Amino acid sequence: MATYAVSNAQKLAPADNTFCDLPPAVADAVEQLALTTTYPTGVVLFAEGQAPRGVFIVRRGRVKLSICGSDGRTLILRLVEAGCPLGVAAVVSGRQYEATAETQEPSEISFLRHSDLLRLMRLHGELALWVTQHISQDYASTCREIRDLILSDSASEKLARLLVGWLDQNTKSKNPSQVKLALTHEEIGQMIGSSRETVSRLFAGFKKQRLIQQSGSTLVIPNRVALESLITA
Amino acid sequence: MATYAVSNAQKLAPADNTFCDLPPAVADAVEQLALTTTYPTGVVLFAEGQAPRGVFIVRRGRVKLSICGSDGRTLILRLVEAGCPLGVAAVVSGRQYEATAETQEPSEISFLRHSDLLRLMRLHGELALWVTQHISQDYASTCREIRDLILSDSASEKLARLLVGWLDQNTKSKNPSQVKLALTHEEIGQMIGSSRETVSRLFAGFKKQRLIQQSGSTLVIPNRVALESLITA
DNA sequence: AGCGATGTGTGATCTCCATCACCAGTCTGC
DNA sequence: GCAGACTGGTGATGGAGATCACACATCGCT
Structure with missing residues (x-):
């Protein structure tokens, strides 16, 4: 239960940034609106460049988050494990998904629609904070990724x-x-x-x-x- | 810390371009608590790895945001221009600054303390949203950076x-x-x-x-x- | 002037790794 | 059982760019 940022030494496992550290009322509200599905391996939840439909929350399994270069080469940003949301930055900013998310093993995943997330965030400050912190973590891990991949030759x-x-x-x-x-x-x-x-x-x-x-x-x-x-x- | 009066950039002084998308009341509240200073070139506002003291908002000038590899090599993430906040992700997540910010020309920069930002965010949902959106943008631009730098050979x-x-x-x-x-x-x-x-x-x-x-x-x-x-x- | 510090232009090497090529397991489904 | 897909090993080759080593501009400075 950790987002792990690829290829860096100090991997900060976000303490308990699961769904469950939300106040029960908020967690319930999310649960009400979320649609939970079990996917087989290799399903693309969303693809880089698509308009954001909503966020996905990994409940079980593992999801590969990757970006794709113009020449077709692929870079895996990180593997996302249970407890972590996907696509949040895209939803709150309203821009396209920044990466492609694909199940890497059979996974149980909740989906929360764009509009529902934003409404819930407005209702529950704790959820807004939770979201913001997750985005910050993603940002930090992406920065580390950049450093590790570009600034180390071998x-x-x-x-x-x-x-x-x-x-x-x-x-x-x-x-x-x-x-x-x-x-x-x-x-x-x-x-x-x-x-x-x-x-x-x-x-x-x-x-x-x-x-x-x-x-x-x-x-x-x-x-x-x-x-x-x-x-x- | 010396305050400089520089003749450089009064041509484009978009007085309150900064918080234009915030409701005036919120912008005022920020303005009240922010400390605005003019820095010469080459001042390090914060360094990668430091504990976050607060956020900086560029009012005029330009700031270089960079990260540093173990071997001493440097990668410039981006140049931050007027109207943009710096260090927000670190403050909201409570982790260290992800990068180093250094003035790249004489610049006028506001500083808002960690605790003040968080308090204001709690008071004003619009500010929290503004912050979140800026972080999302930073995240998106960092993802693009990764793609451009790693997935394009030449x-x-x-x-x-x-x-x-x-x-x-x-x-x-x-x-x-x-x-x-x-x-x-x-x-x-x-x-x-x-x-x-x-x-x-x-x-x-x-x-x-x-x-x-x-x-x-x-x-x-x-x-x-x-x-x-x-x-x- | 003359002096450092700093930025630039360009040759000569040298090294790491992408790429091509081919083979060998392993696992599938039929 | 076999064919085909996917994976993993390893040699050979080439090339892009880092690095070293200069020379030459500018600057600002005293």
Whole structure:
């Protein structure tokens, strides 16, 4: 239950910015108007450039938020997990969606119409604040993303940062040095702005340097510090 | 902190352009609590990573908003002109400033303390909305920035995009195909994520191709379409 | 004048990574 | 079982641009 901003070291997991930290009355009001649906993998909730119809709130599952360049290449901005809203900035600003949202696994997602959100925000100051804070977080994580992707030359640095970031999400899990690898090399490349082949080679190199071990879809990072030492490079 | 009286910019002093979209009562309330100062060039209003003290609102002049990579390289996110607030996202989210703000020319800037902003936002829903919309815009522009910088390979494409963007800001001016060049090559490089030398070479190339002409600090773009044709490339 | 500081122009290298190419697993559905 | 799609490994090649290294303008300054 965290928005995680891709490829940066200090990943701020927004404390409890779920739906549930809203006053019950407000949460109920939202619940009344929201339409909750279960989607399979690969459904596009909204696409970059579309006029905003409303906001989506991830209840379960995971959504990939990406932008697309003129040449067709894709960059994954971040993976959005349960508890986080999607498309809020577009709705409040009235501009087009800034990115494309696509389910990355079967997901349960609530939808709240444009007009309903704005009306509720006007009624409930807490909701307006909640919205504003989420947008601020998205803004901050996007700024970090920019810094990490543009201001660090080497692809290995970016990959190391991504892995360390994944580790940070696991601190409370039973095995904090393991990461379940839910992305293909292609997608990882899209997260760090590199090609599939480069990711493959980097992983090979990391393994050779004993920075990571892989068994099936589980990555083990035995020495986090060593990985971090690649980052400041 | 010294206050300067500078003869530079009284030509365009849009007295209250700033809060024009706020109801007068709200604008007055802000005005009451804001502290307006004139700064010389090169003053850092706030730095990336600092705890937010409050928001700054540019009344006159121009402010450079940048982030800094671990290796010391700098990326200029955008230049903020009169009428725009700075640091709002950090204040409402309570996190650190996401970027560094530095005056790029002598500027008149209002400051509103953290607590005052939040109090006023609670009092005046319109202000809260204004704030939220500005953050949304910043978010959108940062997303565009990411796309333009990461998903377009060539540096020439990025430079062309930057120049076309500058042209767009001039549509209402008397000479819409001219741009006053207020940045050094180094700074332009920091806007498009390239080195100073590359910018210099690109300009030379553009001149050779008759895409731009330069006389002093004025750039003339005789054929905007030709420049745009570099972009989709 | 003469001096630094700062911005610019341009050659010569050098490096990282995108890209092309091809092969080998693995998983699907039929 | 097999065909086809998707994924992952890895070599070879090329190119865009960072970087280094100069030279040359401007400035403002004392």
